[in-house]
Amino acid sequence: MAILELKGVGKSFGRTNVLAGIDLAIEEGEFIAILGFSGSGKSTLVSLMAGLSQPDQGEILLHGKKITGPGADRGVVFQSYSLMPWLTVQGNIALAVNATTPKASAAERAEMVAKYIQMVGLAHAADRRPAELSGGMRQRVAVARALAMRPEILLLDEPLSALDALTRAKLQDEIEAIWSGDKKTVVLITNDVDEALLLADRVIPLNPGPGATFGPAFTVDLPRPRDRTAVNSDETF
Numbered sequence: 484m485a486i487l488e489l490k491g492v493g494k495s496f497g498r499t500n501v502l503a504g505i506d507l508a509i510e511e512g513e514f515i516a517i518l519g520f521s522g523s524g525k526s527t528l529v530s531l532m533a534g535l536s537q538p539d540q541g542e543i544l545l546h547g548k549k550i551t552g553p554g555a556d557r558g559v560v561f562q563s564y565s566l567m568p569w570l571t572v573q574g575n576i577a578l579a580v581n582a583t584t585p586k587a588s589a590a591e592r593a594e595m596v597a598k599y600i601q602m603v604g605l606a607h608a609a610d611r612r613p614a615e616l617s618g619g620m621r622q623r624v625a626v627a628r629a630l631a632m633r634p635e636i637l638l639l640d641e642p643l644s645a646l647d648a649l650t651r652a653k654l655q656d657e658i659e660a661i662w663s664g665d666k667k668t669v670v671l672i673t674n675d676v677d678e679a680l681l682l683a684d685r686v687i688p689l690n691p692g693p694g695a696t697f698g699p700a701f702t703v704d705l706p707r708p709r710d711r712t713a714v715n716s717d718e719t720f
């Protein structure tokens with residue numbers, strides 16, 4: 484059974500029909516990319532999959548059950564940083580850890596917070612606030628926070644589009660490592676064809692609307708891990 488399924492999903496804002504007839508079945512452990520121009524309805528789609536808004540037509544099923552709202556089973560990373568500005572890196576991650584493991588002891592929670600911070604290489608910046616971080620570091624915190632929700636599915640809404648090319652390449656590799664290490668299901672929303680082809684097993688183009696809908700998907704059959712050591716070496720840069 485598909486982990487997440489969209490059936491005939493449509494969404495309008497007033498008289499603007501953004502999405503129409505969206506059908507998609509995402510299998511467990513899949514890395515899919517949804518590729519679309521700016522304004523084509525990608526964030527609208529993420530919001531629906533996350534349960535942050537409801538479709539006007541059709542339905543969205545998680546393990547065969549209709550979703551009615553957000554849940555810890557779906558971790559979301561938004562395009563713009565949505566961190567709590569008054570909290571440190573540690574504090575931002577702790578919010579997610581505390582929400583999902585309320586029964587753990589303080590020591591166990593602190594250990595989990597440290598683990599997620601470590602996972603995205605921010606141990607040295609654990610006590611900094613978002614304003615004291617670079618764009619790439621902030622998105623790392625957002626990824627760590629989404630992972631700390633221990634989701635089954637990671638929904639990434641253009642998480643790297645605001646970053647410079649080198650930072651983007653580095654985070655692409657980190658996202659791939661998270662996918663392959665944790666065997667999570669990843670849905671990456673992007674407007675970057677190279678990024679979609681590099682990372683995803685299946686790329687689904689969102690045809691521009693009004694009433695944007697999916698074009699035929701194509702699968703990508705490249706060996707993993709991608710060899711990008713030349714671009715991505717800390718020693719080089």
Ligand code: ADP
Nearest residue numbers: 496499501519520521522523524525526527528
């Ligand atoms: P993308 O993420 O692909 O850039 P969006 O999903 O953000 O596209 O937006 C798709 C279209 O829906 C745009 O035309 C946008 O103006 C419109 N839209 C998105 N959210 C709203 C909203 N809350 N109210 C009205 N229109 C919206």
Ligand code: MG
Nearest residue numbers: 525526562641
């Ligand atoms: Mg968007």
